[in-house]
Amino acid sequence: MWTLLHTQLHRTLRSRQLLPESQGLLVAVSGGQDSLCLIQLLLDLQPKWKWQIAIVHCDHRWRSDSQANADYIEQLAQGLRVPFYRETADIIPPTEAAARQWRYQVFSQIAQRNNYAYIVTGHTKSDRAETLLYNLIRGSGSDGLQALTWRRSLKLECPDLNSLSANYITLIRPLLEITREQTGQFCQEKGLEIWVDSTNDDLHYARNRIRQELLPYLQTHFNPKVESHLAQTAELLRAEVDYLDSLTETLFQQVVVLETDSQKILKINRLALRQTHEALQRRVSRKVLQQVMSTTPNFEQIEKLNALISAPNRSQTDPFPGGAIALVDGDWIVFTLNFN
Numbered sequence: 001m002w003t004l005l006h007t008q009l010h011r012t013l014r015s016r017q018l019l020p021e022s023q024g025l026l027v028a029v030s031g032g033q034d035s036l037c038l039i040q041l042l043l044d045l046q047p048k049w050k051w052q053i054a055i056v057h058c059d060h061r062w063r064s065d066s067q068a069n070a071d072y073i074e075q076l077a078q079g080l081r082v083p084f085y086r087e088t089a090d091i092i093p094p095t096e097a098a099a100r101q102w103r104y105q106v107f108s109q110i111a112q113r114n115n116y117a118y119i120v121t122g123h124t125k126s127d128r129a130e131t132l133l134y135n136l137i138r139g140s141g142s143d144g145l146q147a148l149t150w151r152r153s154l155k156l157e158c159p160d161l162n163s164l165s166a167n168y169i170t171l172i173r174p175l176l177e178i179t180r181e182q183t184g185q186f187c188q189e190k191g192l193e194i195w196v197d198s199t200n201d202d203l204h205y206a207r208n209r210i211r212q213e214l215l216p217y218l219q220t221h222f223n224p225k226v227e228s229h230l231a232q233t234a235e236l237l238r239a240e241v242d243y244l245d246s247l248t249e250t251l252f253q254q255v256v257v258l259e260t261d262s263q264k265i266l267k268i269n270r271l272a273l274r275q276t277h278e279a280l281q282r283r284v285s286r287k288v289l290q291q292v293m294s295t296t297p298n299f300e301q302i303e304k305l306n307a308l309i310s311a312p313n314r315s316q317t318d319p320f321p322g323g324a325i326a327l328v329d330g331d332w333i334v335f336t337l338n339f340n
């Protein structure tokens with residue numbers, strides 16, 4: 001029988017067009033309350049949406065019980081009669097970021113090889129609020145503060161060269177309007193046995209301190225609805241970032257030229273860029289740097305390039321990581337690229 005949560009998710013899926021009917025879904029299940037709630041909700045909604053559902057679990061070998069955790073998900077999948085994919089890390093990932101990167105690579109490969117159009121994760125509204133706070137403290141701009149979007153494109157390692165659309169696979173996070181409190185209550189009501197991740201209590205991790213100390217403090221001393229408010233802010237920012245991204249893409253096509261005769265030269269029409277808003281100037285600069293640099297551009301690097309939009313002729317930057325230098329040549333900012 002459907003509960004309020006089923007109806008809420010069904011409506012979200014319909015209004016946001018997240019997971020179309022009859023598609024193959026690879027659902028990432030860690031064993032925590034959020035992903036257990038997710039898989040149960042999707043299976044309950046399945047007769048209406050006619051998806052082909054499978055489960056994937058990644059064993060990072062981080063905890064002494066990680067194999068038992070993976071076994072538990074395998075049994076769960078068998079009980080649910082759902083295809084199951086399990087991957088164990090050859091080398092234990094040294095950091096959370098490395099673990100995440102490996103996990104997403106595994107998800108994409110399995111989805112691609114087995115024709116699942118979507119990867120689905122159990123990120124919730126609570127995760128969104130925490131991610132916003134985490135990124136705010138680290139000094140993120142609006143892109144980081146939009147924190148966990150409904151859709152994310154994952155780049156495939158081995159793209160299918162016969163298909164233009166096969167270079168990316170879509171990750172969907174359908175629970176972003178549902179709180180951790182709700183997923184916990186759902187699991188309890190449905191008798192779903194949660195695998196407790198002991199590292200969630202480790203206060204060495206900033207994420208856990210935000211979840212267990214900072215947010216409860218803000219709730220008690222500032223606003224009991226802080227989690228929802230932060231998630232709302234993230235959602236407003238998501239729409240604004242989407243809009244700015246589309247403007248940036250159009251502007252980028254108009255002002256950036258790539259010449260590949262004897263040398264590879266990237267030119268930015270700074271005269272045209274000067275007529276636009278500084279928010280767009282920065283975004284175009286960042287997009288250019290993403291193409292010419294070997295690492296992700298930071299605030300200072302973007303500002304350095306941006307300053308050339310109104311700098312005197314022949315001004316130049318010092319080398320960016322990877323070696324590229326930007327030089328002002330009349331109405332243009334010119335990068336000579338000495339790598340492929």
Ligand SMILES: Nc1ncnc2c1ncn2[C@@H]1O[C@H](COP(=O)(O)OP(=O)(O)OP(=O)(O)O)[C@@H](O)[C@H]1O
Pocket residue numbers: 027028029030034035056057058059060100103120121122123127
């Ligand atoms: N080991 C795992 N195997 C399969 N799915 C997982 C695993 N760990 C996490 N997930 C998926 O990712 C979701 C978010 O999990 P969690 O919050 O622990 O990850 P995170 O690292 O904080 O998120 P992100 O990967 O987006 O940064 C889970 O609900 C689940 O769908």
